[in-house]
Amino acid sequence: MNKNLLKIGTFAALTLTAACSTPGETWRKTATEQALIFWSTGNFERAVDYAQKALKDNPQDAYALMVAGMSYDSLGYPNQSRRYYEDILMSDTTAVGVLSAVKSMPAEDLKKGAKERLQMMELKKRPFAVVNPQTGISAFAESPKVSPAPAPAPASAVKGGFDMLNEGDRNIVMRFLTFKRLRDERYVTEQEWLNRRTVNLGGLLPYTLTPAGLGLDLPAPDGNVIVERLDALRNALEMRAITPREHAAEREIILEALLPSNPFYRMNPKAPPKDILEAATALRQVETLKNLGLITPVEAKSETAAIEKLTYAKIGMTGGGQATPTAAKCIQKCLSAPATPCPAVSKPAPKKKAVKAKSKPKPKPQTCPCP
Numbered sequence: 001m002n003k004n005l006l007k008i009g010t011f012a013a014l015t016l017t018a019a020c021s022t023p024g025e026t027w028r029k030t031a032t033e034q035a036l037i038f039w040s041t042g043n044f045e046r047a048v049d050y051a052q053k054a055l056k057d058n059p060q061d062a063y064a065l066m067v068a069g070m071s072y073d074s075l076g077y078p079n080q081s082r083r084y085y086e087d088i089l090m091s092d093t094t095a096v097g098v099l100s101a102v103k104s105m106p107a108e109d110l111k112k113g114a115k116e117r118l119q120m121m122e123l124k125k126r127p128f129a130v131v132n133p134q135t136g137i138s139a140f141a142e143s144p145k146v147s148p149a150p151a152p153a154p155a156s157a158v159k160g161g162f163d164m165l166n167e168g169d170r171n172i173v174m175r176f177l178t179f180k181r182l183r184d185e186r187y188v189t190e191q192e193w194l195n196r197r198t199v200n201l202g203g204l205l206p207y208t209l210t211p212a213g214l215g216l217d218l219p220a221p222d223g224n225v226i227v228e229r230l231d232a233l234r235n236a237l238e239m240r241a242i243t244p245r246e247h248a249a250e251r252e253i254i255l256e257a258l259l260p261s262n263p264f265y266r267m268n269p270k271a272p273p274k275d276i277l278e279a280a281t282a283l284r285q286v287e288t289l290k291n292l293g294l295i296t297p298v299e300a301k302s303e304t305a306a307i308e309k310l311t312y313a314k315i316g317m318t319g320g321g322q323a324t325p326t327a328a329k330c331i332q333k334c335l336s337a338p339a340t341p342c343p344a345v346s347k348p349a350p351k352k353k354a355v356k357a358k359s360k361p362k363p364k365p366q367t368c369p370c371p
Helices: 003-007 012-018 031-040 044-057 062-075 078-090 107-125 167-184 190-203 223-238 244-258 276-291 297-315 325-336
Strands: 129-131 138-140
Touching (some): 031 062, 062 078, 062 107, 078 107, 107 223, 129 244, 138 244, 167 223, 167 244, 223 244, 276 297
Antiparallel strands (some): 129 138
């Protein structure tokens, strides 16, 4: 038996063999053979009839049990289907080959197929992601634990790094990293990645772009969990445990829950940095995102300029609308090192009085944020 065929589902090989003939040919001698052929042609009612005839003669016929289980599953009777799959797992006899191409298939392979189909049935019972009927927003069915921060690339050693992100920002970054991984491992196309990245990029660049889709700051399942689910869906499709439409529908809901393609509801705009320390943190976050490969150098440059401009407007502007040279110099230093002392601010000397003034101690240099 070709091992590659076994990888796409135990009965896929049987389908390929059986599809070469039609039901009713005289050289087929057993009910099991007829059941298999009828199943491969989509005549599930007749497949059930012949499978049950075969099981009357041999209740341990693993092929007949499998055909009956798959046929009932296709007909929409999961409870009956489950019973036949469970009977295969409890079977302790050797399966009898029914066609020349599969005579050597051991019973253990059929048991593996039955186990996988039971797992698929459990997956269908417990949806991984759902659509809110009122808002139309896709979300993961269960609230997952917050994923740990990924180890940064050697070239992305940025002071503060991933640890400086709050929980909401971390969740957004993790969603982008997971979708990027799906792109790299070919679970999604390049176009799917680009489209969903574009409409949600405001989650990474809040000061230059439109806010991302609502809910992206909520925790999502770990990337490994999402990959396992997509693998399970793919296997279920290849085993004909689900239809192509069911596969496409759940895959789309998972991707929508991770990064929506056309969000109708969006997050609130992010407030500008309230002080120098927040501005410096925002700039380091931009650098981290660039080193993680989530934003381009051009995007990083635009976001950096926006943060600096907002910072000037918040704490460094004069009545004329321009940053004073002293304040601007201090802001530049604070953005790179918040503990840098502010330069001395020149003030007009007070007029001396006739009376001698008491000597005062020299003021200590101020530290950021500047006055």
